[in-house]
Amino acid sequence: MKICRLALFDIDGTLLSTGGAGRRAIKEALVEVYGTCGSADNFPFGGKTDPQIVRELLLEEGVSEDVVERNLDLFFARYLRRLRQQLSRSQLRLYPGVKELLSTLAETEGMFLGLLTGNIKEGAWIKLRAFQLGKFFRMGVYGDDSADRYKLPRIAVERASKQFKKTFQGRDVVIIGDTLHDIRCASSIGARTVAVATGWTSLTQLRKHKPDFLFPDFSDYQEVVKAITAE
């Protein structure tokens, strides 16, 4: 049976852990550009886009919207520099089964692998390259396509359809992630969902949001391949 499927992966908490490098880079760049990082130590980053994280943290600190927006480009330039530095000195961890899962999917006919992540594009690729994962992904949608994660699935489908010259319907799309936002954002296009509990959200919590498939991690990667390629 020939399949045509677009698998869209989240990055942090789903494929890998940067050992806090991402959070530290955001904190340092916030202090550098805005003079404060607010409650960045305890703030939940999971499932949020980078621009959303920055806005929420700063508005909570009383920084005006105007000041936030005006310095956003500068902030992200500083963030990328800090991210490279932080990654080189952090405890990086690829979750079990991820390499095997991505290799198997990449070799599956009719399978198109992409990213759906809140990271800004350049940040996403810095992280992927640090883990040698870049070669697996042929397209992506990022936090700089929209600060609203819930808008990303539709953008992904449009982009992938154009790039691969295929028509992807809702059920041809699989969104793979570690938070309830990954699961929920899929409903806007009727995509199927694969949730994994390697991030900060527990298996029990994820189950409440009724993903189509749920895994503690990807170590049993052949089962994950089945879930993604299932009719």
Ligand SMILES: [Mg+2]
């Ligand atoms: Mg995540």
